Amino acid sequence: AQSVTQLGSHVSVSEGALVLLRCNYSSSVPPYLFWYVQYPNQGLQLLLKYTSAATLVKGINGFEAEFKKSETSFHLTKPSAHMSDAAEYFCAVSEGDNQGGKLIFGQGTELSVKP
Amino acid sequence: NAGVMQNPRHLVRRRGQEARLRCSPMKGHSHVYWYRQLPEEGLKFMVYLQKENIIDESGMPKERFSAEFPKEGPSILRIQQVVRGDSAAYFCASSPTGVESPFFGPGTRLTVL
Numbered sequence: 001a002q003s004v005t006q007l008g009s010h011v012s013v014s015e016g017a018l019v020l021l022r023c024n025y026s027s028s029v030p031p032y033l034f035w036y037v038q039y040p041n042q043g044l045q046l047l048l049k050y051t052s053a054a055t056l057v058k059g060i061n062g063f064e065a066e067f068k069k070s071e072t073s074f075h076l077t078k079p080s081a082h083m084s085d086a087a088e089y090f091c092a093v094s095e096g097d098n099q100g101g102k103l104i105f106g107q108g109t110e111l112s113v114k115p
Numbered sequence: 116n117a118g119v120m121q122n123p124r125h126l127v128r129r130r131g132q133e134a135r136l137r138c139s140p141m142k143g144h145s146h147v148y149w150y151r152q153l154p155e156e157g158l159k160f161m162v163y164l165q166k167e168n169i170i171d172e173s174g175m176p177k178e179r180f181s182a183e184f185p186k187e188g189p190s191i192l193r194i195q196q197v198v199r200g201d202s203a204a205y206f207c208a209s210s211p212t213g214v215e216s217p218f219f220g221p222g223t224r225l226t227v228l
Contacts, residue, residue, distance in 0.1 A: 034216060043119070043206060043219040044158070090157055094216070101148045101210050101217040102171060105157035 002027045002093050006106035014114045019063075019078040021109045023091030026072060032094040033074040034103065035065055039087045047089075050074060061085070086113045117141070119209050119220035120189075127226045128197050136192040136223045140209030146170075147190045148217055149182060152204040163213075164190060170213070197227045 007022040025031055032051050036044040048059025055067040065076045074091060088110050092103040120139040128134050140147050145166050150158040163171040164184035175182065179197075184190040194201055204224050208217035 032216075036219075041221075041224075043221040044208075045219070046216060049216055092158075101146055101208060101213060101215075102160055102163055103150075103158075103216075104160070105150075107157045 002031065002095060002104050004091050004093050004104055004106035006089075006091050006109050008109055009107060010110045010112065012112040012114060013081045015083055016080050019076070019081045019085065019111065021076040021089050021091075021111065023065075023074045023076065023106060024072050025074060025091075025093050027093060029095075033065075033067060034092040034094070035059065035063070035074075035076050036090045036092060036105075037061075037087050038090065038108075044090065047076070081111075081113045083113050083115065086111055119144075119207055119218050121205075121207050121220040121223050123223060124221060125224050125226070127228060129228050130198055131196050134194040134197050134201070134225055134227075136194075136205050136207075136225070138190040138192070138207030138209075138220060140190070140207075141211075141218055144209035144211050144218075146210045146213050146217070147184050148208040148210075149190075149192050150206045150208065152206060152222075154203070158206060161192075165213075194225075197225075199227045201225060202227045 003026045005024045034049045035047040048057045050067045058064045091106040147164045149161040152158045160174040162182045179195045181193045204222045206222045207220045210217040
């Protein structure tokens, strides 16, 4: 069975600092991996996804993530945090080609950005 | 093209009542997914439906919960005889086929008193 682990339920950074949100997965098949962002009282917005093409994936709002098979990781980064990045971030994995919408989510990481 | 619509956005029910949550997928999307987010937790898959068919209900509780996606109209998630543990945010997502990553709606926040 597939699973996702997000290390750190809360991460706090200063405005302008590097953002690093960690995600490790387990999967018996090549995974599709996703990062979603959730702002308070809103739904989830797709930031980026990995579908076995380039291992470095660029997403919206300056975020990117690198798929590292040897480390079973898909960490999310942004070079310089902005106040508007404060939100909950979820890493997710799907179960294969025909299960694009059936996602397994991590517990989430709440990102705080200090001025 | 409007996004995924869910209503109501907030729903309050007393224990034992029924809750009906509605989801209108994006135009052209015939695949619908329901997820539940309990407080301080990530989203958990509940059910995957295509028009008039339940494709995968492996995440649905065995009792009191049901879902449908009729030929016409929105998808409905129905919870009978609600209990306090049903209090959560329920998210609907849709995609045009079963392959693409889905688009999520804003969610319905259910509170059971």
